Amino acid sequence: MKLRREFYQDNAxxxxxxxxxxxxxxxxxxxxxxxxxxxxxxxxxxNDKASxxxxxxxxxxxxxxxxxxxxxxxxxxxxxxxxxxIVVNGxxxxxxxxxxxxxxxxxxxxxxxxxxxxxIKDLCNGPGKLSKxxxxxxxxxxxxxxxxxxxxxxxxxxxxxxIEESKRINIDYAEEAVDIMWRFTIxxxxxxxx
DNA sequence: GTGAAGATTAACT
DNA sequence: GTTAATCTTCACA
Numbered sequence: 001m002k003l004r005r006e007f008y009q010d011n012a013x014x015x016x017x018x019x020x021x022x023x024x025x026x027x028x029x030x031x032x033x034x035x036x037x038x039x040x041x042x043x044x045x046x047n048d049k050a051s052x053x054x055x056x057x058x059x060x061x062x063x064x065x066x067x068x069x070x071x072x073x074x075x076x077x078x079x080x081x082x083x084x085x086i087v088v089n090g091x092x093x094x095x096x097x098x099x100x101x102x103x104x105x106x107x108x109x110x111x112x113x114x115x116x117x118x119x120i121k122d123l124c125n126g127p128g129k130l131s132k133x134x135x136x137x138x139x140x141x142x143x144x145x146x147x148x149x150x151x152x153x154x155x156x157x158x159x160x161x162x163i164e165e166s167k168r169i170n171i172d173y174a175e176e177a178v179d180i181m182w183r184f185t186i187x188x189x190x191x192x193x194x
Numbered sequence: 195g196t197g198a199a200g201a202t203t204a205a206c207t
Numbered sequence: 208g209t210t211a212a213t214c215t216t217c218a219c220a
Contacts, residue, residue, distance in 0.1 A: 041201070050201065052216095061216060079213030081202045098201060128202050138215095171201060 008069030035102030053094035081128030
């Protein structure tokens with residue numbers, strides 16, 4: 001069962017809790033790959049210094065964030081890694097969720113081939129890694145998650161006690177925003193990033 | 195047109 | 208723990 005548009009039309013912190021445990025699906029020419037979402041971070045612009053949309057910045061890169069939820073926001077970081085984000089909330093609300101880690105479920109052989117490694121636990125335990133393993137590239141910027149190529153499959157909601165909140169990672173430049181607990185993980189899952 | 199910095203990763207010491 | 212790899216984007220002129 002594919003998640004509908006309504007799922008994404010809510011504030012980032014709520015959607016982050018709901019999206020944990022759901023399954024990201026990508027239909028590619030090499031086969032179908034699926035991964036369970038076990039770690040996300042919320043970026044709530046324009047008041048979040050760590051967000052690319054901080055201070056209401058609406059450039060060609062961030063523009064997709066201002067549209068309605070349920071679309072992919074993709075960008076290249078450090079010249080070599082792809083980061084995959086999901087736009088949430090309504091028009092005029094630049095809020096996104098950064099996918100930080102997945103638990104590989106299907107198409108594991110394809111992931112191994114793309115990543116060039118064998119250890120399953122290392123396939124998707126980081127933003128750049130999961131993007132490569134899932135076959136997501138810059139060309140997927142703006143892809144509609146309510147379409148057929150990439151979407152999220154529904155799964156039962158997790159118990160509150162299974163969700164762990166913590167500080168976000170690698171945003172030291174964001175001053176006071178570094179202490180906000182906007183990273184959400186599934187407690188005890190061994191596929192989350194280091 | 196130019197320059198600085200980054201929501202990371204892997205391979206070091 | 209430290210560092211190189213590598214290129215897009217933004218801010219300014």
